[in-house]
Amino acid sequence: MPKGQSKVPEQLSACGLLGPYILLTHGNGTTPEQASLLTSSGAYIVSTPDTEIFMASGADPVAFRNDLPLICLGADCHSCGPVNMMHQMQMALASDRATQNTKAFSSGHYPRKPRASIQAAFNLATIKAARAINMDKEIGSIAVGKLANLIIFGASSPSLGCAAENDPLTAIVRQAGVREVETVIVGGKVRKRDGVL
Structure with missing residues (x-):
């Protein structure tokens, strides 16, 4: 293994501890072999992009x-x-688009289509996060029988501009922040209304 390469997945597996009940954080430098081991065991990686970028976890x-x-x-x-x-x-x-664009430009090509989609990013923060903690039957998406955990964004915020009218999902994923959260409903109970907790 290269210097600094983590062997955590292999070590957990050798001890019989790697499985769907384990959440590993970051995952930078995960080798293809480790990815296969993690996937076959059912273990999730929780990516925390800002920490991975700012704390030198690797590009x-x-x-x-x-x-x-x-x-x-x-x-x-x-x-x-x-x-x-x-x-x-x-x-x-x-971070993903910057990395993919750099690879394309360095090989003499212009990036044609981003690998990372808006929908994929939204799913990583919602339904896939719920699956990681084995709660996707209760939360992570809107469906009959699931808990009413909802966030309502203020579409008139200057941060969202006209994006909210044309593509609300892109407006949330690419432009929204905590200031745009107007209402929060947890388990059917309103916890924040009109921007006030």
């Missing part, structure tokens, strides 16, 4: 890797930046 965004299907987004620590999921989605998209 290897993992959130959108095709060989890591069991991944979601999370927030790590206040010392790195905002710990809200809108920020994490924005950082994940930006």
